[in-house]
Amino acid sequence: MPKRVDHEERRRAIAEALWRIACARGLDGASLRDVAAEAGISLGQLQHYFSSRDELLVFALKHLGGLAEERIRRRLMGLSAPPSPRDVLRETVTEMLPLDEESRTGNLVQIAYFVRALHDERLRGHAKEGVPALRAFFADQVRAGIARGEVEPTRVPDAEAMLLIALTDGLTTYLLLEVCTPEEAKGLLEGHLERLFTP
Amino acid sequence: MPKRVDHEERRRAIAEALWRIACARGLDGASLRDVAAEAGISLGQLQHYFSSRDELLVFALKHLGGLAEERIRRRLMGLSAPPSPRDVLRETVTEMLPLDEESRTGNLVQIAYFVRALHDERLRGHAKEGVPALRAFFADQVRAGIARGEVEPTRVPDAEAMLLIALTDGLTTYLLLEVCTPEEAKGLLEGHLERLFTP
DNA sequence: TGTTTTCCAAGTCAGTTGTATGGCAATAAG
DNA sequence: CTTATTGCCATACAACTGACTTGGAAAACA
Numbered sequence: 001m002p003k004r005v006d007h008e009e010r011r012r013a014i015a016e017a018l019w020r021i022a023c024a025r026g027l028d029g030a031s032l033r034d035v036a037a038e039a040g041i042s043l044g045q046l047q048h049y050f051s052s053r054d055e056l057l058v059f060a061l062k063h064l065g066g067l068a069e070e071r072i073r074r075r076l077m078g079l080s081a082p083p084s085p086r087d088v089l090r091e092t093v094t095e096m097l098p099l100d101e102e103s104r105t106g107n108l109v110q111i112a113y114f115v116r117a118l119h120d121e122r123l124r125g126h127a128k129e130g131v132p133a134l135r136a137f138f139a140d141q142v143r144a145g146i147a148r149g150e151v152e153p154t155r156v157p158d159a160e161a162m163l164l165i166a167l168t169d170g171l172t173t174y175l176l177l178e179v180c181t182p183e184e185a186k187g188l189l190e191g192h193l194e195r196l197f198t199p
Numbered sequence: 200m201p202k203r204v205d206h207e208e209r210r211r212a213i214a215e216a217l218w219r220i221a222c223a224r225g226l227d228g229a230s231l232r233d234v235a236a237e238a239g240i241s242l243g244q245l246q247h248y249f250s251s252r253d254e255l256l257v258f259a260l261k262h263l264g265g266l267a268e269e270r271i272r273r274r275l276m277g278l279s280a281p282p283s284p285r286d287v288l289r290e291t292v293t294e295m296l297p298l299d300e301e302s303r304t305g306n307l308v309q310i311a312y313f314v315r316a317l318h319d320e321r322l323r324g325h326a327k328e329g330v331p332a333l334r335a336f337f338a339d340q341v342r343a344g345i346a347r348g349e350v351e352p353t354r355v356p357d358a359e360a361m362l363l364i365a366l367t368d369g370l371t372t373y374l375l376l377e378v379c380t381p382e383e384a385k386g387l388l389e390g391h392l393e394r395l396f397t398p
Numbered sequence: 399t400g401t402t403t404t405c406c407a408a409g410t411c412a413g414t415t416g417t418a419t420g421g422c423a424a425t426a427a428g
Numbered sequence: 429c430t431t432a433t434t435g436c437c438a439t440a441c442a443a444c445t446g447a448c449t450t451g452g453a454a455a456a457c458a
Contacts, residue, residue, distance in 0.1 A: 028227035166369030
């Protein structure tokens with residue numbers, strides 16, 4: 001065998017270079033040459049790790065989702081154990097918002113994928129595969145809130161979960177457009193949770 | 200003077216051809232040649248009406264916003280006069296959702312513009328210029344609800360307005376992704392308004 | 399009828415795109 | 429040493445892009 005190289009590590013580095021380009025110029029504005037240059041490698045080398053553009057796109061999307069999931073997991077780990085359902089929901093939702101540069105980049109790229117998925121059958125599957133899990137997770141928290149008497153039993157957990165996801169997503173949009181401020185977005189979500197959790 | 204042609208009418212027709220392409224393949228996938236072919240004219244003719252691609256894009260975006268606004272206006276006209284604030288909000292929000300084919304196309308194109316605006320300074324201004332007006336309109340309705348005793352006075356109209364806009368936007372996203380159904384989206388919005396308007 | 403203005407088709411051009419190809423360098427196995 | 433394998437690279441290519449130029453057709457006025 002010749003020189004040993006960590007393939008996955010290389011692929012991750014290339015994917016992250018793609019994010020930086022896509023964040024600045026959009027997914028369609030990220031040519032393979034640009035990505036290679038951003039990653040500091042040649043076009044040939046990039047092609048050695050991704051045999052086609054689509055392969056790179058799909059890999060980068062999955063890697064992105066993985067990182068976001070890990071960010072949320074780490075944040076939840078930092079909570080005082082055991083955290084209340086309300087804390088879990090607030091922290092998760094806050095972590096999903098584009099409040100720091102890394103998250104902003106992630107959201108920007110995610111949206112670029114979302115738009116492409118609207119016109120691309122195959123990508124659509126990848127793009128929406130994480131939603132049901134997130135929704136179920138949120139619904140579980142609402143159920144736990146009901147069980148603890150913090151949420152009115154008349155609330156429908158699954159509906160509240162979808163509401164919260166959509167709300168977070170919408171606020172993300174307007175945060176990125178700079179139509180509303182981070183403090184405002186956090187305040188709105190906190191207010192929404194405040195009314196969901198009636199003591 | 201030579202042959203008289205309605206310039207604006209032509210430009211609108213070309214803009215609508217752009218929408219059809221953008222809806223199917225994304226804004227970046229809509230080349231001038233494709234748009235010309237879709238509009239049934241030659242590339243030269245298209246360039247006679249739009250001297251650059253950007254000019255076409257901006258015109259098409261403004262025309263799109265105008266049409267959406269008129270759709271809402273017409274729908275509100277159809278309400279029994281005088282409509283309650285709750286009715287106004289529900290109907291407006293419902294009209295904004297991608298529930299029929301025309302609205303779906305509009306939303307798809309709007310999102311394509313939104314994504315482009317994230318990376319394009321000039322487009323950003325055009326993209327977010329309608330938001331403050333919509334927000335003020337929603338806030339006025341909430342204020343009217345408070346005045347009529349249908350909304351708790353502790354609610355902050357401006358915050359409720361932003362919440363409603365973000366929620367509608369988020370639901371639009373998941374409707375387009377086919378993660379949730381039209382009935383579900385309408386039900387969620389109705390439930391949200393139900394809790395805002397306490398009899 | 400001639401003139402002028404508007405409109406439009408076709409072609410060209412420089413630039414960029416994703417992909418394919420052929421080959422070089424380094425390393426490990428035989 | 430030989431040889432095969434792997435990592436890597438420069439180049440080439442066909443297709444497509446937006447912008448531009450040229451030339452002429454069509455229609456309203458004089």
